Amino acid sequence: MLMDGTAAARRIVDQAAADAATLTANGVTPCLATVLVGSDPASVTYVRMKQNRSAKAGIGSWHVELPDTITTGTLVAALTELSQDPDVHGILLQHPVPPHIDERAAFEAIDPAKDVDGVTMHSFAAMAFGEPGFVSATPGGILRLLDEYEVDPAGKHAVVVGRSPILGKPVGMMLLARDATVTYCHSRTADLASYTRQADILVAAVGRPRFITGADIKPGAVVIDAGYNPGNVGDVDFDSAAEKASLITPVPGGVGPMTIAVLLEQTVEAARRQLVRR
Numbered sequence: 001m002l003m004d005g006t007a008a009a010r011r012i013v014d015q016a017a018a019d020a021a022t023l024t025a026n027g028v029t030p031c032l033a034t035v036l037v038g039s040d041p042a043s044v045t046y047v048r049m050k051q052n053r054s055a056k057a058g059i060g061s062w063h064v065e066l067p068d069t070i071t072t073g074t075l076v077a078a079l080t081e082l083s084q085d086p087d088v089h090g091i092l093l094q095h096p097v098p099p100h101i102d103e104r105a106a107f108e109a110i111d112p113a114k115d116v117d118g119v120t121m122h123s124f125a126a127m128a129f130g131e132p133g134f135v136s137a138t139p140g141g142i143l144r145l146l147d148e149y150e151v152d153p154a155g156k157h158a159v160v161v162g163r164s165p166i167l168g169k170p171v172g173m174m175l176l177a178r179d180a181t182v183t184y185c186h187s188r189t190a191d192l193a194s195y196t197r198q199a200d201i202l203v204a205a206v207g208r209p210r211f212i213t214g215a216d217i218k219p220g221a222v223v224i225d226a227g228y229n230p231g232n233v234g235d236v237d238f239d240s241a242a243e244k245a246s247l248i249t250p251v252p253g254g255v256g257p258m259t260i261a262v263l264l265e266q267t268v269e270a271a272r273r274q275l276v277r278r
């Protein structure tokens with residue numbers, strides 16, 4: 001059975017839109033600032049998609065575009081300015097930034113109260129400690145999709161392939177917080193398939209097209225493909241995996257729309273919290 005991220009995301013965005021309308025009626029229109037460094041075509045598309053979805057949900061957007069020749073200092077200054085701007089409620093720095101820029105330093109310039117993409121160390125720590133904060137959007141979207149399909153991670157063996165700070169690592173920690181037994185795999189894992197074949201819940205977050213095939217999957221597993229590679233191809237070989245899985249996300253239309261939905265939901269929540277604090 002397909003896990004329809006587009007439909008689940010629509011429900012989240014509809015609620016976010018209703019909440020945004022209430023806030024707007026109270027004098028505050030939620031605003032998401034997107035920051036793009038350089039002109040990588042995939043990043044340009046992702047940012048545009050986020051702006052379009054924001055507009056449809058009644059969320060204002062503010063866009064900052066910087067050339068790929070800028071320094072870390074210039075990017076940090078731009079993000080600091082947005083962090084201090086009372087009209088901006090959420091900030092998204094499109095990942096990845098050009099290699100000469102210190103991406104971690106840039107992320108840390110985002111005020112945690114506006115970190116609606118959940119990329120700062122503060123947000124990561126809050127998630128790890130189970131304290132309030134904004135979760136990393138893609139892992140947050142994955143957990144929401146599991147909830148939509150009534151997949152309870154408690155007691156299940158979740159295997160996460162990938163350990164990046166914005167995807168693999170936090171999704172494993174969120175599954176752990178929901179009482180799954182979690183195994184992380186990465187590029188140095190020996191005999192990867194011996195782990196993936198034990199997974200009740202398998203999360204692919206590798207960045208390699210069709211890397212995981214049906215032969216690597218336990219019959220009846222829930223398969224979440226977070227990968228998004230050129231040509232709209234995931235990290236899972238969908239056709240062979242679908243023969244083994246009980247539930248599987250398509251690419252596109254699985255994790256991607258859920259990521260944007262969580263981003264918008266958290267932007268509205270950030271605006272609400274900032275209004276309450278006034």
Ligand code: NAP
Nearest residue numbers: 138162163164167186187205206207226227228255256259
């Ligand atoms: P990343 O930072 O490049 O991390 C990739 C991870 O995969 C690393 O932990 C790496 O291990 C591991 N890996 C690489 N080759 C491997 C191999 N042969 N065997 C096992 N593990 C291997 O990528 P990311 O940012 O996490 O993104 C992963 C994928 O998700 C990409 O396709 C990306 O486009 C997609 N993504 C989608 C969304 C969305 O909204 N749908 C959002 C973010 C990312 P090491 O740590 O050992 O290097």
